[in-house]
Amino acid sequence: GAGVSQSPRYKVAKRGQDVALRCDPISGHVSLFWYQQALGQGPEFLTYFQNEAQLDKSGLPSDRFFAERPEGSVSTLKIQRTQQEDSAVYLCASSLGRSGRETQYFGPGTRLLVL
Amino acid sequence: KNEVEQSPQNLTAQEGEFITINCSYSVGISALHWLQQHPGGGIVSLFMLSSGKKKHGRLIATINIQEKHSSLHITASHPRDSAVYICAVVRYGQLTFGSGTQLTVLP
Numbered sequence: 001g002a003g004v005s006q007s008p009r010y011k012v013a014k015r016g017q018d019v020a021l022r023c024d025p026i027s028g029h030v031s032l033f034w035y036q037q038a039l040g041q042g043p044e045f046l047t048y049f050q051n052e053a054q055l056d057k058s059g060l061p062s063d064r065f066f067a068e069r070p071e072g073s074v075s076t077l078k079i080q081r082t083q084q085e086d087s088a089v090y091l092c093a094s095s096l097g098r099s100g101r102e103t104q105y106f107g108p109g110t111r112l113l114v115l
Numbered sequence: 116k117n118e119v120e121q122s123p124q125n126l127t128a129q130e131g132e133f134i135t136i137n138c139s140y141s142v143g144i145s146a147l148h149w150l151q152q153h154p155g156g157g158i159v160s161l162f163m164l165s166s167g168k169k170k171h172g173r174l175i176a177t178i179n180i181q182e183k184h185s186s187l188h189i190t191a192s193h194p195r196d197s198a199v200y201i202c203a204v205v206r207y208g209q210l211t212f213g214s215g216t217q218l219t220v221l222p
Contacts, residue, residue, distance in 0.1 A: 033210070042119075042201050042212030043158075056209060091158065101146045101165070101205055106158035 002026070004107035006092050012113045013082045021077045021110045025094030032075050033104060034067055035091040043091055049075060050098055082114045118142050121202050121213035128220050134189040136216045138202030141183065146205040149176050149187045151198045152215065158201070161187070192220045 005024045013019050025032050031050055035043035036059075045059040051072035060067070064082075069075040079086055089111050093104040119140045128134055138147070146165040152158045162169050162176040164185075169176050173192075178185040189196055197220050202213040 035210075035212075040214075042203070042214045043210075044212065045209050048209065093158075098208075101163065101208075103160045103163055104148075104210070105160070106150075108155070108157050 004092055004094055004105050006090075006107035006110050008110060009108060010111050010113075012115065015082060015084060015114055017082050017114075018078065018080045019082055019112065021079075021090050021112070023075045023077070023092030023094075023107060025073065025075070025092070026096075026105055027073070029094035029096050029105075030098055031095045031102075031104075032069060033093045033095075034075070034077050035093065036061075037089040037091055037109070039088075046077070046090075079112075082112075084114050087112055087114045117214070118211050119202055119204055119213040121200075121216050123216060124214070125217045126219070128192050128218070130193060130220055130222050132192050132220075134192050134196075134218065134220075136187045136200050136202075136218070138185045138187070138213055139183060140185075140202075140204050142204070142206055142211075144204040144206050147178055147185050148203040148205070148210065149185070150201040150203060152201060153198045161200075189218075194220045194222050196220050 034046040037043040047067045048056040049069040064080045066078045089109040091109045092107045095102045095104045149161045173190045175188040199215040201215045203210040
């Protein structure tokens with residue numbers, strides 16, 4: 001079956017522009033995670049959904065970052081008034097259950113470059 | 116100090132060599148993941164373990180909960196094993212990642 005998909009794969013934004021990044025998890029997966037990966041670093045947690053509920057948003061770096069998953073499937077990560085330090089790969093992952101101890105399936109990521 | 120430390124940061128090996136990548140962590144965890152990331156960003160989960168040892172093909176992962184340490188071993192390495200290997204610990208349902216080990220296997 002289809003894995004996790006993300007769109008767009010690449011996004012170039014001018015500083016100050018708003019961007020929206022989409023994640024389509026594996027059908028039926030309850031948990032959805034967003035991560036930010038800077039060049040040469042490991043991913044860092046941004047936020048976590050269980051179905052439509054955003055249970056943890058402690059990793060969002062500022063109030064310019066907002067994520068939603070209104071129907072418990074597709075999720076959107078929105079970044080308002082983008083800054084150069086937002087340039088990174090944004091990864092989405094989903095897992096079947098709720099425990100956090102299950103295999104997470106990662107999407108290919110969206111590479112964001114803010115000029 | 117990062118909660119998850121990996122070593123080495125970079126590793127170059129000749130085809131056929133036995134490879135070990137280490138991961139140490141400083142917090143209590145419920146599980147640990149080993150992940151593989153190829154150029155272009157795709158991440159694949161290799162193992163999730165909470166005790167002992169797991170083996171899949173040429174890959175072996177071990178964890179010592181008391182010592183807060185895990186190792187990933189690759190036997191008979193091959194150039195297609197070249198990738199970044201990332202250790203991630205599960206704490207309160209959330210993953211915290213190491214910064215990765217860039218492995219290059221030369222033919």
